[in-house]
Amino acid sequence: MSYEVLTLSLPFIGGYLLTYSLYKFKIIKKVLHINIWNFIIGLTFLIGGGAGFLLLIFLELGMITPINHVLMYWHVEVGISLTLITIFHIHCYWRSTKKMFIPAKRRVKS
Amino acid sequence: MKKRVISFLASVPILAALSLSGNSCAASCPYGMVNDPYPGQCGHYIDTTGDGICDLSQITSSTVDSTSNDQIDTNNEVADGNQDLNNGNTTIDSGNDPDGGFLGDGDNYFIIPLSLLLISGYLFTYYLFKKGILKRSKHKRIWNLLLTAGYLGSSGTGMLMILFINLGIRTALNPSLIFWHVELSILMVISTLIHIHIHRKSFKNMFRVLFSFKATGTKK
Structure with a gap:
C-alpha cells in the first residue's frame, strides 16, 4: 500500500492560488488570506502532530490497537499537507523569513 | 460511591492483563498490521524469510523459525544481506538493532x-x-x-x-x-x-x- 502525495496536495495548491489571487485582485484583504492559511496550518499541525504523538505513546507503551495503522496512514497524509502548507506559510511571511536568515548588517550592505 | 470504587478496583487486573498482552505483542508489528506486503507501510519493514511479507506483521513467523533448522540456516544467509531472487527484495536485518549506535537508538525516543x-x-x-x-x-x-x-x-x-x-x-x-x-x-x-x-x-x-x-x- 502506497501513500497518496499528489491527490492530497492538489486541493491545497488550488486553494492557496485561489485565496492568493483573490487578495491580489483586492477582493479580500491580505490579513484574511494570511489568517485563513494560519488557521489551516494550525489545524493540520493539530491533526498530524496529534496522530503522531498518539502513535509515539502507543509505540513506547507497546500498545497495539486496531486504530494504529489508520492513525499511521492519516499521520502520513496530513503530514504531506503540513509540509506543503508550511511552504505557503513561509511564502506569506517571506520578508520575516529573509530577515531570519540574513542579518540586518548584511541586508544594509547589499 | 462504594460500588464505583469496587468496580474501578475490579477493572485494575483487567487493565493490567491488557497492558501485559500489549507488551507481549511488542515484538510483533508496532502498528498492529497483519501480513503487511513489500515494501511495507512503515520504515520498520523487515523480511528475513524472503516471502515478501514483513516478518513483524506475520503472526506465525517466530514459530516457523524455531521449528526448522533449515529455515534458520536460510534466515542467517538472508540476514547477512543476500538478495532474494524470487521477488527481488533486498533483505537487510537492521530493523531492530538493540544497540542503535550513532544513527539511531532503536525504539528509544528521548x-x-x-x-x-x-x-x-x-x-x-x-x-x-x-x-x-x-x-x-x-x-x-x-x-x-x-x-x-x-x-x-x-x-x-x-x-x-x-x-x-x-x-x-x-x-x-x-x-x-x-x-x-x-x-x-x-x-x-x-x-x-x-x-x-x-x-x-x-x-x-x-x-x-x-x-x-x-x-x-x-x-x-
Missing part, C-alpha cells in the same frame, strides 16, 4: 529529556529577554531558526520515508530515518508551541479576523 531541554532553553532565553540582556528580535530569531530546523528535518525525513515506501527502496538507513524523524518532530512540536506563545497576539487576532470579521468590517 521524548521527555528533549522536551525538557527545549522548554528550559525557552525559559532561559525568555528570562534573558525580560531582563534586557537579549534583544526581542534575537530571542525570536533563535526560536524561529529552531522551528525551521525542526520543520525541515521532520518533513525532510518524512518525505524521504514516503519516497522509499512508495518506490519500494530498502536501505540500511530506514530505521535511523524513523529515529531522526521522531526526534526532529519533537523539536518541531515544542518549537511550534513556543512560536504560538511568541506570536500569541497574532494568534488571538486570527480567530477574531476569521470568525468575526464581519463585525470588525461594520465598525469601519
Whole structure:
C-alpha cells in the first residue's frame, strides 16, 4: 500500500492560488488570506502532530490497537499537507523569513 | 460511591492483563498490521524469510523459525544481506538493532529529556529577554531558526520515508530515518508551541479576523 502525495496536495495548491489571487485582485484583504492559511496550518499541525504523538505513546507503551495503522496512514497524509502548507506559510511571511536568515548588517550592505 | 470504587478496583487486573498482552505483542508489528506486503507501510519493514511479507506483521513467523533448522540456516544467509531472487527484495536485518549506535537508538525516543531541554532553553532565553540582556528580535530569531530546523528535518525525513515506501527502496538507513524523524518532530512540536506563545497576539487576532470579521468590517 502506497501513500497518496499528489491527490492530497492538489486541493491545497488550488486553494492557496485561489485565496492568493483573490487578495491580489483586492477582493479580500491580505490579513484574511494570511489568517485563513494560519488557521489551516494550525489545524493540520493539530491533526498530524496529534496522530503522531498518539502513535509515539502507543509505540513506547507497546500498545497495539486496531486504530494504529489508520492513525499511521492519516499521520502520513496530513503530514504531506503540513509540509506543503508550511511552504505557503513561509511564502506569506517571506520578508520575516529573509530577515531570519540574513542579518540586518548584511541586508544594509547589499 | 462504594460500588464505583469496587468496580474501578475490579477493572485494575483487567487493565493490567491488557497492558501485559500489549507488551507481549511488542515484538510483533508496532502498528498492529497483519501480513503487511513489500515494501511495507512503515520504515520498520523487515523480511528475513524472503516471502515478501514483513516478518513483524506475520503472526506465525517466530514459530516457523524455531521449528526448522533449515529455515534458520536460510534466515542467517538472508540476514547477512543476500538478495532474494524470487521477488527481488533486498533483505537487510537492521530493523531492530538493540544497540542503535550513532544513527539511531532503536525504539528509544528521548521524548521527555528533549522536551525538557527545549522548554528550559525557552525559559532561559525568555528570562534573558525580560531582563534586557537579549534583544526581542534575537530571542525570536533563535526560536524561529529552531522551528525551521525542526520543520525541515521532520518533513525532510518524512518525505524521504514516503519516497522509499512508495518506490519500494530498502536501505540500511530506514530505521535511523524513523529515529531522526521522531526526534526532529519533537523539536518541531515544542518549537511550534513556543512560536504560538511568541506570536500569541497574532494568534488571538486570527480567530477574531476569521470568525468575526464581519463585525470588525461594520465598525469601519
